[in-house]
Amino acid sequence: MNPRPLGSTGLDVAPVGFGCWQLGGDGWGTLSARAVQEAILRAIDLGLNVFDTAPIYGFGQSEDLLGRTLSGRSEGVVVVSKVGLVWDHRKVVRHNHRPESLRTQLEGSLQRLRREPLDLLLLHWPDPTVLLDDSVAVLDSLRSQGKIRAWGLSNFPAADVTRIRRPDVVLEYPSNALKLYAQESRAAASAGEELLGALDSTATGFMAYDVLARGLLGGRYTEAKKFGKRDLRSRDDRFSAAAFPGNLQRARRISELARKLGTPPAALAIRAVLERAGVGCALVGFKTSTQVEEAAEAVSIQMTEATRATMKAIEDNEAINSV
Ligand SMILES: NC(=O)c1ccc[n+]([C@@H]2O[C@H](COP(=O)([O-])OP(=O)(O)OC[C@H]3O[C@@H](n4cnc5c(N)ncnc54)[C@H](OP(=O)(O)O)[C@@H]3O)[C@@H](O)[C@H]2O)c1
Numbered sequence: 001m002n003p004r005p006l007g008s009t010g011l012d013v014a015p016v017g018f019g020c021w022q023l024g025g026d027g028w029g030t031l032s033a034r035a036v037q038e039a040i041l042r043a044i045d046l047g048l049n050v051f052d053t054a055p056i057y058g059f060g061q062s063e064d065l066l067g068r069t070l071s072g073r074s075e076g077v078v079v080v081s082k083v084g085l086v087w088d089h090r091k092v093v094r095h096n097h098r099p100e101s102l103r104t105q106l107e108g109s110l111q112r113l114r115r116e117p118l119d120l121l122l123l124h125w126p127d128p129t130v131l132l133d134d135s136v137a138v139l140d141s142l143r144s145q146g147k148i149r150a151w152g153l154s155n156f157p158a159a160d161v162t163r164i165r166r167p168d169v170v171l172e173y174p175s176n177a178l179k180l181y182a183q184e185s186r187a188a189a190s191a192g193e194e195l196l197g198a199l200d201s202t203a204t205g206f207m208a209y210d211v212l213a214r215g216l217l218g219g220r221y222t223e224a225k226k227f228g229k230r231d232l233r234s235r236d237d238r239f240s241a242a243a244f245p246g247n248l249q250r251a252r253r254i255s256e257l258a259r260k261l262g263t264p265p266a267a268l269a270i271r272a273v274l275e276r277a278g279v280g281c282a283l284v285g286f287k288t289s290t291q292v293e294e295a296a297e298a299v300s301i302q303m304t305e306a307t308r309a310t311m312k313a314i315e316d317n318e319a320i321n322s323v
Contacts, residue, residue: 001047001299003076006280007205008168009150011078011119015274016295017050018043019209019285023065024058027232028285035288037069042289044073046296052172052207052283054082054124055109059091063112071114080172080207081109082124082154097127099138106147121148122172125155132160152205155188158195167205171195174210175279177217177272178250178315182236185210196278204280208273211282212266213238216247218291219255219265223248253314263301264294271298272311 003012022028023036040051051070053062063081070077083105086096096105110116121142123135139151152170153161161171173192174185181189189210196206212218214233223245227233238247254272255265266284273282286292301307313320 001296003047003049004280005204006078006120006150006207007170007203009120009170009205011150012076013050013078013281014048015281016048016270016298017052017080017207017281017283018048018292019283020051020053020062020066021057022285022287023053023062025061026058027230028287029228029231031287033065036286037065039286039289039292040066040069041073043286043292044077046292048292048296049076050078050080050207050281050283052080052209053113054085055105055112056082056085056087056093056124059087060108060112063109067113067115074115078119079113079115080120080122081113081118082122083109084124084127095125095127095129097123097130097135099134102135102138103142106142110147117146118148120150120152120170122152122154122170123156126157126160132156132164136164152207155185156191157187158191158198161191161195162198167203170205170207172207172209172283175206175208175273175276175282176210176213177254177269177311178213178247180213180216180238180247180250181210182214182238196276199278201277203278206278207281207283208276208279209283211270211273211284213247213251214285217251217254217265217269219251219258221248221251250314250317253320254311257307257310257314261301261307263297266291266294267297267301268311270295271301271303272315274298275303275308275311 001014006013087093154172174189233239258265258268
């Protein structure tokens, strides 16, 4: 999988990236630490060189497991982490973009990840109590000090990002083939759409998440699928008793087209996002090597005009005779 420039950051990334929230071990159903470590190594073998984590994913566990697994294998690997969400001893989470806290949060990540500099640091979600310009000054200074190589913004309102107008700032937002987002991500998704629409067609500094709509577009679920109480999908309105059957029906149209193309549903769903001008990398949360291998097929799908038209009709939820 050939790496390509991530915007003007100087980082080269594969089009499919490894999302590491699932490594946190909480909120995503069953996880085997051994299987996910194998998946990380398999991803590296296949050229998937981007690993996107955050301190909040498992309260440090995701970064720690990633750091341990990557140790000694970091050549060409791009590690992305985030700042802005902190937690207390009761695991109550809050925003904190105060300059001294951002610096301390990054130090914690560098230790857990066992690497310095960090390749890419994102402000995870906006903190309405701190001016974005103040956070930008901290991020610039962390880069000058050699603590990070690049930085970016995730989930910020489009107007804030546009005001900063920096081509070297990476963006991370939800984007998926059905434009079907969870309630809490809809504002971020629409900001992402707006920013993506305004990007130069040759830009590649946009990283997409929610690419499989938390597994809905992976072709594996049926109406009988149940998510445990601790699984965040049990609180995601796309999986509610009222919405899940209809959403599965839409997702099945992707699976049917994928079957005709001879590719896994997840690969086609990922490819649909990579087709969007401006997207440099589609992040997907993997737990097993098989999931990684299927996703890697996204780059070899031959996208004909007919396939593009069918995917557009599926996105728009139009009737199609052939699928
Ligand atoms: N910046 C932000 O605010 C933000 C927010 C959310 C996520 N993210 C990043 O994005 C990453 C991905 O998370 P997401 O929320 O966007 O979830 P996602 O990638 O849309 O969905 C992840 C789920 O898809 C399923 N899956 C993975 N590979 C598959 C395959 N080949 N075939 C079928 N199903 C497959 C797995 O489901 P099962 O659990 O059923 O195995 C997995 O748990 C996170 O790890 C994180 O790095 C960033």
